[in-house]
Every structure is written in C-alpha cells, then in structure tokens.
Amino acid sequence: MSNDVVYRHYTHERRILPIASQRTQILRAIELYGVLVLVGETGCGKSTQLPQYLYENGWTDGDMEVICTQPRRIAATSLAMRVSTEVDDPSIVGYSVRFDSSYVPGVTRIRYVTDGWLLRETTLLDPLLSRCSVLIIDEAHERSLNTELLLGAVKKIRRARPQLRIVICSATLDAESFLEYFVGGRRRRRKCKNGREEMTIKRTGGGEKNNDDGVNDEPRQRKRKSRWGKIHDGTTANDAEEGDEDGRDLTDGTIISVDGRQHPVDVMYVNEPVSDYVKSTVETALRILEEDGGRGGDGRDDDDGGDILCFLATGEEVDSAVKMAEDAISSSTTIKGDSSRRRKRGNDASCLPLYSSLPPNVQSQVFLPRSTDEVRRGKRRIIFATNIAEASVTVPNVAHVIDCGYAKMPFFDPYSGFDRLIVCPISRASARQRAGRAGRVRPGRCYRLYSEDAYDRLEAETAPEVQRCELTTLIMTIKALGVKNVLSFDLMSVPTVEALSHGLESLYALGALDESAELTDLGMEMVYFPTDVRTSRMLLASLDMERREDTPPMISKLIVADVLTVSAVLQVKDLFRQPRTEGQWRSYDNAMADVLDRSGDHVTSVHLFDLVDHSGKILSEDECRDRFVNRAALVRAFDVRDQLSRFLRRRFGGNGGSSSSSWFGPKRREIVGSRVYDPDERSEAIRKCVTAGYFTNAARLGDGGRYYSLRGNYAVSVSPSSVLHRYGESSEYIVFGRTYDGSRGGVDAKPCSSVNGLWLRQLAPHYWS
DNA sequence: CTCTCCCT
Numbered sequence: 072m073s074n075d076v077v078y079r080h081y082t083h084e085r086r087i088l089p090i091a092s093q094r095t096q097i098l099r100a101i102e103l104y105g106v107l108v109l110v111g112e113t114g115c116g117k118s119t120q121l122p123q124y125l126y127e128n129g130w131t132d133g134d135m136e137v138i139c140t141q142p143r144r145i146a147a148t149s150l151a152m153r154v155s156t157e158v159d160d161p162s163i164v165g166y167s168v169r170f171d172s173s174y175v176p177g178v179t180r181i182r183y184v185t186d187g188w189l190l191r192e193t194t195l196l197d198p199l200l201s202r203c204s205v206l207i208i209d210e211a212h213e214r215s216l217n218t219e220l221l222l223g224a225v226k227k228i229r230r231a232r233p234q235l236r237i238v239i240c241s242a243t244l245d246a247e248s249f250l251e252y253f254v255g256g257r258r259r260r261r262k263c264k265n266g267r268e269e270m271t272i273k274r275t276g277g278g279e280k281n282n283d284d285g286v287n288d289e290p291r292q293r294k295r296k297s298r299w300g301k302i303h304d305g306t307t308a309n310d311a312e313e314g315d316e317d318g319r320d321l322t323d324g325t326i327i328s329v330d331g332r333q334h335p336v337d338v339m340y341v342n343e344p345v346s347d348y349v350k351s352t353v354e355t356a357l358r359i360l361e362e363d364g365g366r367g368g369d370g371r372d373d374d375d376g377g378d379i380l381c382f383l384a385t386g387e388e389v390d391s392a393v394k395m396a397e398d399a400i401s402s403s404t405t406i407k408g409d410s411s412r413r414r415k416r417g418n419d420a421s422c423l424p425l426y427s428s429l430p431p432n433v434q435s436q437v438f439l440p441r442s443t444d445e446v447r448r449g450k451r452r453i454i455f456a457t458n459i460a461e462a463s464v465t466v467p468n469v470a471h472v473i474d475c476g477y478a479k480m481p482f483f484d485p486y487s488g489f490d491r492l493i494v495c496p497i498s499r500a501s502a503r504q505r506a507g508r509a510g511r512v513r514p515g516r517c518y519r520l521y522s523e524d525a526y527d528r529l530e531a532e533t534a535p536e537v538q539r540c541e542l543t544t545l546i547m548t549i550k551a552l553g554v555k556n557v558l559s560f561d562l563m564s565v566p567t568v569e570a571l572s573h574g575l576e577s578l579y580a581l582g583a584l585d586e587s588a589e590l591t592d593l594g595m596e597m598v599y600f601p602t603d604v605r606t607s608r609m610l611l612a613s614l615d616m617e618r619r620e621d622t623p624p625m626i627s628k629l630i631v632a633d634v635l636t637v638s639a640v641l642q643v644k645d646l647f648r649q650p651r652t653e654g655q656w657r658s659y660d661n662a663m664a665d666v667l668d669r670s671g672d673h674v675t676s677v678h679l680f681d682l683v684d685h686s687g688k689i690l691s692e693d694e695c696r697d698r699f700v701n702r703a704a705l706v707r708a709f710d711v712r713d714q715l716s717r718f719l720r721r722r723f724g725g726n727g728g729s730s731s732s733s734w735f736g737p738k739r740r741e742i743v744g745s746r747v748y749d750p751d752e753r754s755e756a757i758r759k760c761v762t763a764g765y766f767t768n769a770a771r772l773g774d775g776g777r778y779y780s781l782r783g784n785y786a787v788s789v790s791p792s793s794v795l796h797r798y799g800e801s802s803e804y805i806v807f808g809r810t811y812d813g814s815r816g817g818v819d820a821k822p823c824s825s826v827n828g829l830w831l832r833q834l835a836p837h838y839w840s
Numbered sequence: 841c842t843c844t845c846c847c848t
Contacts, residue, residue, distance in 0.1 A: 079841055116844095142846065142847080143845095143846065143847085144846090144847080145846075168847090168848095185846095185848080186847080187846090187847040187848045188847085188848065190847090190848075191847095191848050192848095199843065215844090215845095215846070215847080216847085217846085217847060217848085257848060258842095384844075385843085385844075386843075387842080399845095426844080426845095427843085427844080427845065427846090428842085428843060457845085458844050458845060459844080459845065461845090462845085463845065463846080478844065478845095479843085479844040479845090480844065480845095481844065481845080492843070492844065493844095494844090536846095548848095601848045603846080603848095617848095636846085642847095642848095644843070645842090645843080649841070649842060650841090651841085651842095656841090714847085714848095790841095790842085791841045791842075792841070792842060792843095796841090797841090807845095811842095811843060812843090813841095813842085814841075814842065815841095819842090
C-alpha cells in the first residue's frame, strides 16, 4: 500500500523532469552513435532517468548491464537507492563501491559504481567490460584522476568492443572537448552536419513527446536483437567499425543538451576588490538579512526568503566567519532590549559551518529541517562552507550565494616531490558552479566579492587533477591496463613532463620499473595491490621480513599484521583528534602515554590497534573520546585493514612458511595482550618496512633543528600534530607519509617516524652518491 | 598547535 503511494509520487516526478521531453532523442542518439556527450546541470535528471530509459528499451536484455559511474561513494549508493524506488522491480538496481555492494549477478541490470571501483574492475577482472552494454560516466566535468583514467581505458576498450556505448555526462559546456577526445579527426569531418542536426532535434524535441511510448519501440526492438545477436556471434571490431545497414556509425559521437531545472541567478560584483574577504562575506550576509528580512517575518511560513550559502577557502576561515556573524547578530538583536522588533525584520539567523573535517553530526545540521525555534522566529540560515558545498554536497533551500573567489587547491611540486595545498583564485567554471547553487529551489542571487574584470581574468577551467598530482598511481594504473609505453596512453589532458619524470623516477627507485620503464617482477606484483605504490612496497617488505631466516621468530609472527595496520591507518586521515584547550592537552598526554611509541606516528598507531586487537572489537564511543580517537576513522581503518589482509592472504597465503601463521588470529591476540615481545625490536621492524616503502620521503636533521629532504634538500618540518613533534627525541633521519602546507608558512610532514640512516643507505643508495 | 575535496 505505502509502496504504491511512493511509486505514484515518483512517477509524477519522473515525468516533469526536464530530461523526459528528450527521451526519444537521447535513445536514438545512443542507438546511432558510439559516444554521446550529455550536457545538463545537476538536477536535470540524467543520472536517475537515463539508466531507466535504457533498461526500458532493452539495453539490458541478454544478461547485459547499464553501468553508471560516480566520483563519490555517497552518490553511487544514494542514486541506486533512489532509482530502485522508481522502477517496478527494485532488485534490478544495484551498486558497487569499495567494501559495499548490492550487485546480484544475473539480476542487477542498472548498477551505480564509483569510477575508482570500475577502474579496478576493468584493469583486473573484466578488461573489456563484457557484460556492460552502456557505460555512463557521470560528472565528467570534474576531471578527477579516476574519471580521466577511466576515459582512457574506455577509449581503449572501444577499439576492441565498438558496440559498447558510452555516455559522458558533463555539467559544463566543454562537451566538444570530450567528443573531440573520443572521435577525434573523424568528428572534425562530420561535426557540422551531425552536430547541428542533433542540436536542432533538441530544440524541437517537445513535439516528439507523444511518440515517447509505443510508436518508436517496434523498430528499436528489431535493431536491438540484431545488435546483441552480432556481439554474441563474435563480431570483430572491424565489422562494426564500418557501421551497418541502418547507417549507424559507432565510431562517431554526438552532443545533446538537456534543459536544466535551474532558476535564474542574478550575479552581482563588487566595484573595488575587498581587502578582507572573510569580513566582507559576513557583512554581505548580514546586509542580505537586513534588506529582504521583511519577507521572512510577515506570517508567510512557506517563504522565508531562502538561506544564504557562503563559500570560503578554509575551515579556519569558516570558523572565524561563524563567530564574527554570531557576534554581530547577537549584539544587533539584544541591543536596546527590544529584540522582538529586530527579529521581526528577519535580522536573526542561525550560522552553520560546513567543511569535511567537522564531525559528521555538526555537518549534518545543515541538512536537518528547520527547528521549531527557527520556524517560529522566522530565523534564516547562513551556511559558511568550504568547497565541499560546490559539488560534493547540496545544501537545501539556498537563495543567496556569496562567493569569495578563492579555494584551497592541491598541487604537486615535482622538484621537491612535495604535495602543496594553497589558497588560489578559483576558475570561471568554479565560480559559475558556485553561483548555480543559488538557483536550485527558486530564482537566486550570487554576490561575488571580486570585480567583473577580475572574473574575466580568471582561468576558464580549473586544471584537471592529472596536472596537479603525484603520478606514481597513474603510471601504475596505465601499466595495469596492459599499456607498455605510458606515453602512448591517450589521456584527455596531458600531465607535465616534470611530474611524469618524477613519477617514473620514484617507481624506478621503488623497484617497480626497470631502466627502460618496463614493469619489473616486483612491479607486476605491485600493480595488483589496492594501495598506493609506497604502501604496496611496504607491505611486500613485511611479507619478505616474515619469511626471512634472520628475522627473530616473534617479529616474524607480528610483522605482517603490524604493517597491515600501518597501511590501513595511512589510508584514513586524522586517526587522532587534536586537543584545543590546555586542559584537553593534559588529558591528551595522559591518554597517549598508553599507546605512545617515541619513534613516531606509525608505531603509535599500531599500539592503538593493539587495544582493538586484544579486545577483538572497536573501541566504544566513550573510550574513543577519552583517547582522542576519531571513531569514524578508526572504523574505516579497521575495514581497510580487513580488506588488505584478505587481499594479502588470497595472493600470498599459500606461499612458503607464511600459510601456517594467522596474522590476526588468537595467537597474535595472546602475544600482543601479554606483551611477550621486545617492544624496541618490534618498533624497529615496523619502521624498517615503512622505510622500504617510504624512503623517497626521507629527511635529515640540518641546521636550526629543521629537516631537509634527502631528495633535493628541501626544508620540511615535522607536523605539530605528529607525536614525533610533541613526544619524540630528536633523530638524525625521519621518514614521512606526505607533506602539506603548515600554518607557519613552511611545509609540514605527517605521519613521521625516526629511522636509522643505515636502513636508508641500503634501501636508497642513489640518494647517497 | 590543524587538512580543499575524493577514491581502489
């Protein structure tokens, strides 16, 4: 019964989505062309509706699947949930992300996956995506590293399997560049004819609405049968390259724009650059409350004027803006003791922060319905957010956006090998995306805290991630796709020569590539690891140590599990929460005394996990709070460790002497619990393995108590949040996980451990010539 | 004394 209601509700929703009027046209394009670029703003319905259209039109017959990729896990799982309520048979909709899958072979017809998950599936299990009829790559405009690699993989797959249809969904107008990438010179020849034709159909699309059901189905059905008949008959790539009797040409592609459901957004600029954009953001927000405040308090409960979303660059700025705004509001509402009149004018608001390192319960405030207090007092919301609100999450009920014009952006410096994180001006594309957040529920306004001239001078697009990150992972993935020469792999955006040679050099140093940039035996092994190369190398070192005869028996029993723990902790950020007040620091010192290893962060995290391993369960909420442990991170690290250990056991479990030992079995629990091991010996063994993976990130103590990287002699400091900083003894050499820009102007490193120079000389001889 | 945002 209640299902019925939900179903009817969504059926109605489905029909009014903008994409519905273009259903026939889109299906026809997918029929005729190998590649379709679908341009449409978020909310136009492409991610939820297109897979259903394809299912309804037979694209999943013959045990085939429609797969839709997403850059984020939450999007993949929530889209699957949503769409399963829209179809007659919910069991045909599924998802697959790391650690979580609802896929049922033979039943699932529409599947939402993360692009990272599909990339791994593609590289390792099903290189031709043989059960997939249509692959939809969503949010392609974000140009994440995984999306970009997936595009490259798919371009390669299409040469062997031209029948595979590709739909690329992008929110911006760089559609041409996607099409150019896929169909290249061919496209140039035919662009005018077909491109125009499709765009014209789009504009007259409304007239075809009545034909949507029934009329076109018959011929479609016929084509479909012939299509899959051919595939299963083993049609070769060349047959299909030529197109067929229907005039289809799967080597070509086309573009369709879907009308958005976006409301108009007025954009306002400042005349003069602002000197302090945090202060200006707060002032602008308060002025909006003043100006249209009357709308909220005049008894119309259904219209409160809409909320205000402010984009700032850092969490720190967000916190200070919240404080500034709250102070201003409380002084303006209590002054003269006549607060009720002020409030009636709407000059009262809740100020909410939103950035990723906030605890989940604070973040979720933004998504809660307005409290009775807020409704009663006509209180609106001012949300101060970082870039998280630009694409990752959608803040509801926003009518005003204030855009400071800056964001914190990562980039990789190939000379120092350091990851940097720097506040930069955003791109025009990013500014448009921010403004668009104001028009989702009603006509909105965007206040840009920079001049129109400054806007015109911004870069058109944000540089894609491949041009801003470390490339060892990219190179290894390309190798895993079976490409010998990395440079021959066709990427949409080309990485810099410097970053590429840094990546190749690092992989050579790690023993994954030989002098001619071919995978070594070790490299072939590392390609299969679901971890970055340095972690993979570290895990391999632990397996080696476990097996070696000169390893003390007790260490041999512990080392693989210990290094698995280190690997898992490296995949999560902020396992420990940072104290803020003096009192908290005292409790922190007490709590840490229990698990601390003065050698640094790696072994300390292993000691924390000893508590978990000994009791056999994750620490309680209370215990996590007392120990300054971020419980969500602990749970996540625990899951990752479990997955990694299953991976290692599958791959190496049967080998030599290691099969008898159970890495996380009762025997280990007993050893760890009764501490019948030499802690220094254990600490040293763990750090030797860490060094085997991370010697490219080694630094030596220099003048003035600072460290200098062995590779290139760049200054780097132990992060103040590292246990090595607070509790460690000074050590001549350290190895670190990664770097980031510290608050003190320099480059900070974390996690850090002290290591022995001898290990470095053995493992990284080329840094010592 | 802090780290934009994600992913296998």
